[in-house]
Amino acid sequence: xxxxxxxxxxxxxxxxxxxxxxxxxxxxxxxxxxxxxxxxxxxxxxxxxxxxxxxxxxxxxxxxxxxxxxxxxxxxxxxxxxxxxxxxxxxxxxxxxxxxxxxxxxxxxxxxxxxxxxxxxxxxxxxxxxxxxxxxxxxxxxxxxxxxxxxxxxxxxxxxxxxxxxxxxxxxxxxxxxxxxxxxxxxxxxxxxxxxxxxxxxxxxxxxxxxxxxxxxxxxxxxxxxxxxxxxxxxxxxxxxxxxxxxxxxxxxxxxxxxxxxxxxxxxxxxxxxxxxxxxxxxxxxxxxxxxxxxxxxxxxxxxxxxxxxxxxxxxxxxxxxxxxxxxxxxxxxxxxxxxxxxxxxxxxxxxxxxxxxxxxxxxxxxxxxxxxxxxxxxxxxxxxxxxxxxxxxxxxxxxxxxxxxxxxxxxxxxxxxxxxxxxxxxxxxxxxxxxxxxxxxxxxxxxxxxxxxxxxxxxxxxxxxxxxxxxxxxxxxxxxxxxxx
Ligand code: GLN
Numbered sequence: 001x002x003x004x005x006x007x008x009x010x011x012x013x014x015x016x017x018x019x020x021x022x023x024x025x026x027x028x029x030x031x032x033x034x035x036x037x038x039x040x041x042x043x044x045x046x047x048x049x050x051x052x053x054x055x056x057x058x059x060x061x062x063x064x065x066x067x068x069x070x071x072x073x074x075x076x077x078x079x080x081x082x083x084x085x086x087x088x089x090x091x092x093x094x095x096x097x098x099x100x101x102x103x104x105x106x107x108x109x110x111x112x113x114x115x116x117x118x119x120x121x122x123x124x125x126x127x128x129x130x131x132x133x134x135x136x137x138x139x140x141x142x143x144x145x146x147x148x149x150x151x152x153x154x155x156x157x158x159x160x161x162x163x164x165x166x167x168x169x170x171x172x173x174x175x176x177x178x179x180x181x182x183x184x185x186x187x188x189x190x191x192x193x194x195x196x197x198x199x200x201x202x203x204x205x206x207x208x209x210x211x212x213x214x215x216x217x218x219x220x221x222x223x224x225x226x227x228x229x230x231x232x233x234x235x236x237x238x239x240x241x242x243x244x245x246x247x248x249x250x251x252x253x254x255x256x257x258x259x260x261x262x263x264x265x266x267x268x269x270x271x272x273x274x275x276x277x278x279x280x281x282x283x284x285x286x287x288x289x290x291x292x293x294x295x296x297x298x299x300x301x302x303x304x305x306x307x308x309x310x311x312x313x314x315x316x317x318x319x320x321x322x323x324x325x326x327x328x329x330x331x332x333x334x335x336x337x338x339x340x341x342x343x344x345x346x347x348x349x350x351x352x353x354x355x356x357x358x359x360x361x362x363x364x365x366x367x368x369x370x371x372x373x374x375x376x377x378x379x380x381x382x383x384x385x386x387x388x389x390x391x392x393x394x395x396x397x398x399x400x401x402x403x404x405x406x407x408x409x410x411x412x413x414x415x416x417x418x419x420x421x422x423x424x425x426x427x428x429x430x431x432x433x434x435x436x437x438x439x440x441x442x443x444x445x446x447x448x449x450x451x452x453x454x455x456x457x458x459x460x461x462x463x464x465x466x467x468x469x470x471x472x473x474x475x476x477x478x479x480x481x482x483x484x485x486x
Pocket of ligand 1: 128174424
C-alpha cells in the first residue's frame with residue numbers, strides 16, 4: 001500500500017494500478033498485525049467486504065466513476081450496517097445485529113465504498129478518551145500509553161494507523177474533532193442536518209451528527225460528497241450548498257480571508273506547546289494574505305454546563321429504549337417480574353458514565369427542576385449560538401484550538417468526570433450552535449500531535465473544507481504517520 005491517502009488510492013483505482021480487493025486485503029492484514037495493540041476494531045466480516053470490493057472492481061473496470069468507488073471505509077459501531085453486530089461499545093447491545101443500513105452507510109455502499117470494520121467507541125458515544133468502551137480502550141498510535149481521544153476513538157485510530165483511508169465517526173460535542181487532534185487526522189463535523197442521522201444510534205438527538213475522518217480535507221470531501229443531503233427518513237436533514245465542489249476540492253484563495261480568533265479560546269487553560277503550534281498555523285494563513293481579527297464569544301463559560309444539561313436530558317430519554325425487551329442483553333429477574341428484569345438488564349448492561357448521564361438527565365427533566373435546568377440550558381444555548389452569529393459579522397471563519405492539550409495518559413481523567421468534560425471546552429459550543437467545524441493537524445508538541453479547529457457559519461461546510469485544503473497544500477503535518485510495529 002503506497003499511501004494512506006484516499007485521493008492517491010482513488011487515482012490508483014481509476015488508473016487500474018490498484019484494485020479495491022487488494023486494498024481491502026491489505027487493510028485486513030494491517031488490522032491483524034496491529035489491532036491486538038491498538039484495539040480500534042470491534043467487528044469485521046471479511047468475506048462480505050471482499051465481495052463488495054470485487055463488485056467495486058467490476059464497476060471500475062466497466063468505466064464507472066464515483067468519488068468513493070472501491071475505497072475501504074471503517075464505521076463507528078453506533079452506525080447500523082445491516083447484518084453486522086452493533087454494540088455502541090456497550091454490553092447492553094451484545095448480541096444485537098443491525099437489521100438495516102444507516103442512510104450514510106447505504107449511500108456509501110451504493111456509491112461503491114467498501115465498509116471493512118466496525119470501530120470501537122466510548123459507550124454510546126459518551127466520552128472524550130475512548131476509555132468508556134465496555135470492551136477495550138483503543139490506544140493512541142503515537143504513544144500507546146495515552147488515550148486516542150473519544151468518543152470516535154476506534155474510527156480515528158483506524159485512519160491514523162493506516163487501516164483505511166476513510167472512516168465515519170459521530171460528533172455530539174466533539175467526538176470526531178478531539179480524537180483527530182490527538183491522533184493527527186482530519187475530521188469534519190458538518191452543519192447540523194447535512195448528514196442523515198437515520199441509523200445512527202441516538203445519543204443526544206439535537207446535537208448528534210455523523211462526521212467523516214481522513215488524512216486530508218480533500219479525502220474527507222470524497223466521502224462527504226456521496227453522503228450529504230436530504231433524507232426523507234430524517235426530518236432534520238437538508239441539502240448542502242456547493243456539494244458539487246466536493247469531488248474535486250480546490251484550495252480556497254486565502255487572500256483577504258478574515259479569520260476570527262475567539263479571545264475566550266486562547267486563555268490561560270491552553271497548554272503553551274499547543275499555543276505555539278496554533279500561532280505557527282495561523283502564520284501560514286497570514287502568509288497567504290488572510291487577516292487575523294479577534295472576536296468575542298462571551299457566553300463560552302456557560303457552554304460546558306449547557307451541553308451537559310441538554311446532552312444528559314436527551315440521553316435519559318433516548319436510552320430508555322434499552323430495556324431488555326427489544327434489543328441485545330436480557331438479565332432474567334429472580335421473581336419473574338418485568339420491572340425487575342428491566343432494572344437488572346440496565347444495571348448489568350450499562351457502564352458508569354452512561355448511568356451517570358441517565359440519572360443527571362432524568363433529574364434535569366423532572367418536575368420542579370425542568371425550568372431551573374433544562375429550560376435555562378435551552379436559553380443559554382440560544383445565547384451561545386447568537387455569539388457565533390455576531391462573530392461572523394466580523395470574520396469569515398473562526399480558528400481555535402481543538403482541545404486545551406495533547407493526548408493524556410490512560411486513567412488521567414477517569415476518576416474525575418469534570419476534568420474529562422473540560423477536554424471538550426472548545427468543541428461543544430459549535431455543536432450547541434449547529435455549526436460546521438473541522439479539526440486538522442497543526443503540528444507536534446512533545447512528540448504528540450495537536451489540531452487546529454476551523455469553524456464556519458451554517459452551511460459553509462464546503463468552503464471550510466476548501467480553507468482546510470488550502471492550509472494542507474502549504475503544510476505537511478497531516479502527512480506525518482506514527483511508527484507502528486506489530
Ligand atoms: N465528549 C463529549 C461527551 O462525552 C462529546 C461526545 C460526542 O461528541 N459523542 O459528551
